[in-house]
Amino acid sequence: MAQTLEYAIIVAGGSGTRMQHDLPKQFIEVAGKPILMHTIERFSKYNPAVRLIVVLPQEQLVTWRELCRKYNFKLFHMTVAGGATRFGSVKNGLDAVMGDGLVAVHDGVRPFVEVETIKAAFDAASKYGSAVVAVSPKDSIRELTQEGSRAVPRTKYKLVQTPQVFQTSILRKAYEQPEQEHFTDDASVVESIGQQITLVDGSYRNIKITTPEDLILAEAFATGG
Numbered sequence: 001m002a003q004t005l006e007y008a009i010i011v012a013g014g015s016g017t018r019m020q021h022d023l024p025k026q027f028i029e030v031a032g033k034p035i036l037m038h039t040i041e042r043f044s045k046y047n048p049a050v051r052l053i054v055v056l057p058q059e060q061l062v063t064w065r066e067l068c069r070k071y072n073f074k075l076f077h078m079t080v081a082g083g084a085t086r087f088g089s090v091k092n093g094l095d096a097v098m099g100d101g102l103v104a105v106h107d108g109v110r111p112f113v114e115v116e117t118i119k120a121a122f123d124a125a126s127k128y129g130s131a132v133v134a135v136s137p138k139d140s141i142r143e144l145t146q147e148g149s150r151a152v153p154r155t156k157y158k159l160v161q162t163p164q165v166f167q168t169s170i171l172r173k174a175y176e177q178p179e180q181e182h183f184t185d186d187a188s189v190v191e192s193i194g195q196q197i198t199l200v201d202g203s204y205r206n207i208k209i210t211t212p213e214d215l216i217l218a219e220a221f222a223t224g225g
Contacts, residue, residue: 005101006122007051008043008163009093012036012108013082024060025209026108031222033071035209036064038111038222043104044075046118052077054108055093087179090186094175102126103171104163105186109209112221118163120200125165130195132165132187133202134158160185161202170195 012026026036036054043050056064058081067073080096082089090105097103102125106113117133124131137159142149164186166174174190183189187197209218 004126005051005099006047006049007053007097007101007103007168009053009055009090009097009103009105010036010039010043010077010108011055011082011086011089011093011105012039013055013057013086013089024057024063026056027060027063027067028209028215030111030209030215030218033073034067035111035218036108037067037071037073037075039106039108039113040075040077042111042113042115043106043118046115046122051097053080053093053096054078055080055082055089057082085179086185087175087183087189090189091175094172097168097172100168102165103168104165105171106163107208110162110206111209111218112203113161113163113206114203117200117203117206121163121165124198124200125167128196128198129170130164130166130187130190131198131200132185133161133163133206134199135161135202135204135206138204158199160187161206161208166190 027034040052043052054077056079061079061081078096080092083092102122121131121133137154137157141152141154141157143152170190174193191197205221207214207217209215
């Protein structure tokens with residue numbers, strides 16, 4: 001039986017604004033190399049044959065190539081220019097997916113996703129068509145209402161992470177529709193065409209690096225903290 005093709009679209013469209021940094025956040029160095037390189041390495045470690053598609057803003061493509069030379073980063077990957085929104089960027093990445101199989105979409109600034117988590121997501125998507133990594137909230141949750149707010153049971157909620165993995169045909173069909181305001185991630189895009197979403201356990205270490213505080217955590221995680 002032929003092996004299922006596996007793709008990973010790594011979306012890295014960030015700037016350094018919230019990070020209070022001159023560099024786009026995916027290029028900031030953590031433990032000796034840019035964050036984005038750590039992220040790519042996680043997927044390659046999961047499956048050296050995974051087809052990697054890195055989506056970056058058009059104006060960052062040259063910088064990325066220079067960084068790959070500077071850090072002697074040799075892991076093979078395609079680069080694709082992103083769109084004006086995350087939806088547009090994923091759609092552009094999807095255009096580079098040639099065959100059928102499974103495709104993961106992952107944030108470029110989530111460099112600590114565990115190999116076991118990636119595997120669990122691909123396995124679940126192979127079985128059910130979709131797999132979205134999520135964790136339970138640690139804090140109490142309140143819902144905003146017209147009167148103010150009210151407590152809600154946190155056991156009924158999940159915090160969504162990436163990767164989000166889908167059968168290629170499902171993701172393609174979902175991204176044929178026009179972008180909607182309520183599309184916050186790939187799961188919401190896929191769900192809108194009537195597809196069930198399967199949740200897979202994530203990890204609290206799978207942080208999205210967006211603020212200076214996150215960088216402190218990132219250095220600790222990367223150096224074995």
